[in-house]
Amino acid sequence: MDASAAQKLMPESGGKASAPEATIEVKGLSLSFDTADGPVQALSNVDLRIARGEFVSFIGPSGCGKTTLLRAVADLETPTAGSIRVNGLSPGEARASRAYGYVFQAPALYPWRTVARNIALPLEIMGVPRKERDARVEKGLELVNLAGFGAKYPWQLSGGMQQRASIARALSFDPDLLLMDEPFGALDEIVRDMLNQQLLSLWDVTGKTVLFVTHSIPEAVFLSTRIVVMSPRPGRVYDVIDCDFPRDRQLEIRETPEFLAIANRVRQGLREGHSYDG
Amino acid sequence: MKSALPIASVVVAILAIWYVAAALLNADLQRDLFANSGRTAYSTQDLIEGSLNMERPKLPAPHQVAAELYKLVLLTPPTSKRSLVYHGAITLEETVIGWIIGSALGVGLAVLIVSMRWLDRSMMPWIVASQTVPIIALAPMIVVILNQFNITGIAPKAVIAAYLSFFPVTVGMVKGFRSPEPLQLDLMRTYSATRAQTFLKLRAPASAPFFFASMKVAVAAALVGAVVAEVTKSEDGGLGARLLAGSYYGQTVQIWAALLTAAALSAALVGLVGLVARLTQRRMAFTS
Numbered sequence: 067m068d069a070s071a072a073q074k075l076m077p078e079s080g081g082k083a084s085a086p087e088a089t090i091e092v093k094g095l096s097l098s099f100d101t102a103d104g105p106v107q108a109l110s111n112v113d114l115r116i117a118r119g120e121f122v123s124f125i126g127p128s129g130c131g132k133t134t135l136l137r138a139v140a141d142l143e144t145p146t147a148g149s150i151r152v153n154g155l156s157p158g159e160a161r162a163s164r165a166y167g168y169v170f171q172a173p174a175l176y177p178w179r180t181v182a183r184n185i186a187l188p189l190e191i192m193g194v195p196r197k198e199r200d201a202r203v204e205k206g207l208e209l210v211n212l213a214g215f216g217a218k219y220p221w222q223l224s225g226g227m228q229q230r231a232s233i234a235r236a237l238s239f240d241p242d243l244l245l246m247d248e249p250f251g252a253l254d255e256i257v258r259d260m261l262n263q264q265l266l267s268l269w270d271v272t273g274k275t276v277l278f279v280t281h282s283i284p285e286a287v288f289l290s291t292r293i294v295v296m297s298p299r300p301g302r303v304y305d306v307i308d309c310d311f312p313r314d315r316q317l318e319i320r321e322t323p324e325f326l327a328i329a330n331r332v333r334q335g336l337r338e339g340h341s342y343d344g
Numbered sequence: 345m346k347s348a349l350p351i352a353s354v355v356v357a358i359l360a361i362w363y364v365a366a367a368l369l370n371a372d373l374q375r376d377l378f379a380n381s382g383r384t385a386y387s388t389q390d391l392i393e394g395s396l397n398m399e400r401p402k403l404p405a406p407h408q409v410a411a412e413l414y415k416l417v418l419l420t421p422p423t424s425k426r427s428l429v430y431h432g433a434i435t436l437e438e439t440v441i442g443w444i445i446g447s448a449l450g451v452g453l454a455v456l457i458v459s460m461r462w463l464d465r466s467m468m469p470w471i472v473a474s475q476t477v478p479i480i481a482l483a484p485m486i487v488v489i490l491n492q493f494n495i496t497g498i499a500p501k502a503v504i505a506a507y508l509s510f511f512p513v514t515v516g517m518v519k520g521f522r523s524p525e526p527l528q529l530d531l532m533r534t535y536s537a538t539r540a541q542t543f544l545k546l547r548a549p550a551s552a553p554f555f556f557a558s559m560k561v562a563v564a565a566a567l568v569g570a571v572v573a574e575v576t577k578s579e580d581g582g583l584g585a586r587l588l589a590g591s592y593y594g595q596t597v598q599i600w601a602a603l604l605t606a607a608a609l610s611a612a613l614v615g616l617v618g619l620v621a622r623l624t625q626r627r628m629a630f631t632s
Contacts, residue, residue, distance in 0.1 A: 142530055161536055168534040174527040178549045178628040187545065191535045 088151075089243065089275045090116040090139060095148035097134055107300035108134040112148070114294065114303065118242070121269055121276045123286035124294045125332060126339070131301020132279045132294075136245050139277065140168055153242065164192065166243035167236025171251055173228035175220040175235075182207070182216030185235045192239055206234035209268065226257040233265070237272070244269075244276045251281060262288055263317060270313045283336075284320055287329045295332055297339025304339035307331055359406055363396065366405045370395035373402060404597040412601040425581065428605045434582040435570050436609060438498055442505020443566035447559065449506065450513025457514070458521040458547065459539065475511045479504065479569060483576040501577060505569035512561035520554025521547045552628055556621030563613045571606055583609075 092114040098105045109131040116122050124132040137143040139150055141157035152160035160166065167188075175184045185206050189199045207213045210230040220228055229249055236244060250258045262285060269276055280286050286293050287309060295305040309328055311319055319325050374394040378386055386394075396405040404412075413428070422429040453471065457463050483504050490500040524546050532542045574584025583606045590599035 140534060142533060161534065164536065166534070168531070170527050170530070172527055174525070174531050176528065176546070176549070178552070188535045190545065191532075191537045191541050 088115045089118045089120075089153060090114070090277070091149075091151040092135075092139075093149050095135070095138065095145050095150060097131070097138055097143060097145045109138070109145075110300035110302045112301075112303055114306075116275065116277070116292075118275055119273055121278065121289055121291045122294060123278045123280055123290040123292070124296060125280055125283065125286045126296030126301075126304075126336065127298055129298040129301065130296040130339075131298070132296050133247050134301065135296075136247050136277055136279050140166060140245055142168075164188075164239055165241055166245050167239070167241045169229075169233055169236050169244065169246040169249045171248045173220070173225075173232040175228055175231060177220055179220075180216060181212065181218050181220065181223065181231050184220065184231060185216075185238050188235060188239050194239070202238055206238045209237065210234040211264065224257075226253050226261060229253065230261070230264075233268075237268075237274075242275060244274045246276065246278045248279050248281065250285070258282075258285070259317060265289065266313075266315065283329050283332050286332060287325055288315065288317070288320060293328070293332055295335035295339065297336075305331075305335040307335070362403075362406050366401065366403045367392050367395045369403045370398055370401045374398060400594050401596055404600050408597050409600045409604060412597045413604065416598075416601055417605070428583070428586070428601065431581050431583050431586050431602070432605050432609055434498075434580065435567070435574065435584065435606065438501040438505055438570040438573065438582065439563070439567045439609075439613070441498065441502040442507075442569055443509050443563050445502060446506035446509030446566060447513050447562055450510040450558070450562065451517050451555075453510070453514045454517030454521060455543075457518050459543070464518075471511065471514055474507070479508055479572050480575075482507070483572050487573070487577050497580065501570055501573035501580075501582070504573035504576075505566040508569035509562040509566035512565060513558045516554045516558030516561070517551060520551025520558075523554065524550045549628070552625065553621075556617060556624070559617045559621070560614050563617055564610050567606065567610045567613065 092112055095109055095112040095114075096107070097109040098107045112131075112135060124135065126132050134143055138145050139152060139157060141161040150157050153163075153165055155163065155165070175181070176187065179187065182203050185203045186199050189202060194202070203216065204213075207216050210233055212227060212230055212234065215223065215227065215231075220231070223231065233244075233246075233249070250261050253261065265276075266289060268274075276289075278286075278289060290309045293307040293309055294303055295307065296302065297304040307328060311325075371391060374391055377394070377398075378384070378391075395401070397408065398404075401408070416426060416428040420427040420429075422433075424430060453467070457467060486504055486507070487500045490496070490503065495503075521543075528546055528550070529542070532546055537545070570582065571584040571587070574580070574582035575588050576584075578585035578588045583602045586602035587599055590596070590602060
């Protein structure tokens with residue numbers, strides 16, 4: 067993504083990274099689903115504070131509740147116990163105030179809309195006038211390096227381009243928070259590396275707070291300021307690891323001893339927290 | 345062109361089966377005819393030839409129906425009450441009006457059912473029940489009741505056509521409005537979209553393929569309804585009235601000619617809907 071262009075285009079959001087107050091505060095959060103086989107404890111007593119401008123990754127095996135936690139923050143799931151505050155509001159209020167953009171595992175673009183009209187979708191719903199909508203879509207396309215692809219339909223784009231369009235859609239209404247649920251999980255390694263680097267510069271430029279669910283240890287270590295290691299049955303936070311590489315880190319840092327040390331600690335946490343007896 | 349050969353093979357096969365069936369079914373009748381006229385010596389070839397060219401056969405041969413169609417469609421002026429173009433136009437008008445009413449009703453019901461969950465449970469059984477009553481039993485009642493309100497002519501027949509055509513539309517559109525994936529619906533929720541917005545921007549466009557599939561079934565059902573209505577109320581004409589007249593006088597060739605006209609009309613309407621569907625869906629980019 068073109069960092070200098072984006073900086074010019076989104077100056078108002080560039081400075082938000084400085085304020086260190088908690089954006090997300092999770093206290094004693096538990097969430098269980100009723101299934102045919104009885105209740106399943108997806109999350110058990112989770113505590114978490116995320117400051118403005120952080121990039122926090124959630125990593126863990128399937129069933130550790132990382133996606134559920136993200137969905138609870140987004141008010142797509144209702145907790146059984148405990149509290150979540152987003153910008154000091156309840157998740158429902160935060161959702162109504164359009165505090166976050168959500169990027170799903172699949173791009174979930176509407177096939178009957180062009181890329182530009184997909185990005186405009188949230189703006190249409192929020193009643194943004196036509197002229198401003200067009201301007202914001204243009205910015206969004208540039209931000210994710212899709213300038214010139216606005217008139218294409220989703221099926222004409224590669225998987226990586228589709229997911230970039232969905233990121234532009236999530237950012238089109240300039241929310242403080244970006245919630246990403248394994249956005250690059252379905253993409254190949256090469257595309258993934260490229261998108262990781264682009265996402266990082268996007269984060270650097272916009273100063274958004276990012277919550278990022280992933281399966282990949284290198285991805286988590288490369289992207290994050292903090293890594294939350296989770297373990298299953300019941301889903302809980304096993305370890306929280308600080309990861310303070312410079313904001314404009316390059317892919318090469320993955321060869322450094324510091325990087326490998328953090329990756330090792332994540333791997334160890336995953337191994338210890340992961341009971342295979344289920 | 346690749347599909348021309350299979351299509352031609354099927355047509356040839358159908359014609360062959362038809363000829364064999366006609367010869368077998370009419371042979372007894374033809375033997376009686378020979379016996380009545382005192383002719384005792386005839387070859388198998390005479391028998392088959394006779395069976396395929398009877399005036400009132402049990403099953404007319406394809407060339408007899410073709411000749412009848414040629415006579416009633418092309419040679420008879422379309423203003424004549426014997427012309428199948430005249431009667432086909434009546435049936436077409438009832439079908440199209442009934443189809444439009446039925447489709448509007450069907451889509452309306454589907455919108456209600458999808459937007460109000462309790463309606464799904466309370467209304468769907470009645471909708472299904474409505475289609476389990478044989479239309480041939482119901483049609484005269486509808487004609488009589490509407491007559492009480494001075495609704496006569498084409499209207500009661502269009503109502504019967506609509507009665508048959510709303511059902512596939514309701515069922516299809518309920519499925520279509522519910523076709524968006526959970527992720528696509530979650531997306532709307534993250535924007536705090538209203539139910540109306542979710543409907544207009546997601547459910548309605550997502551239902552387009554279901555809409556056209558429903559329309560195809562509905563137009564064919566409307567034609568069946570129109571023909572049944574014409575059998576019930578035959579004084580105004582229509583292909584159904586021709587079927588009835590044909591069976592009164594044992595004119596099997598005439599019955600089959602009217603029947604094939606109805607089938608061709610139905611196929612043409614379904615094909616037309618298919619064409620509109622393809623154009624629209626290409627525009628909506630559902631297909632490449």
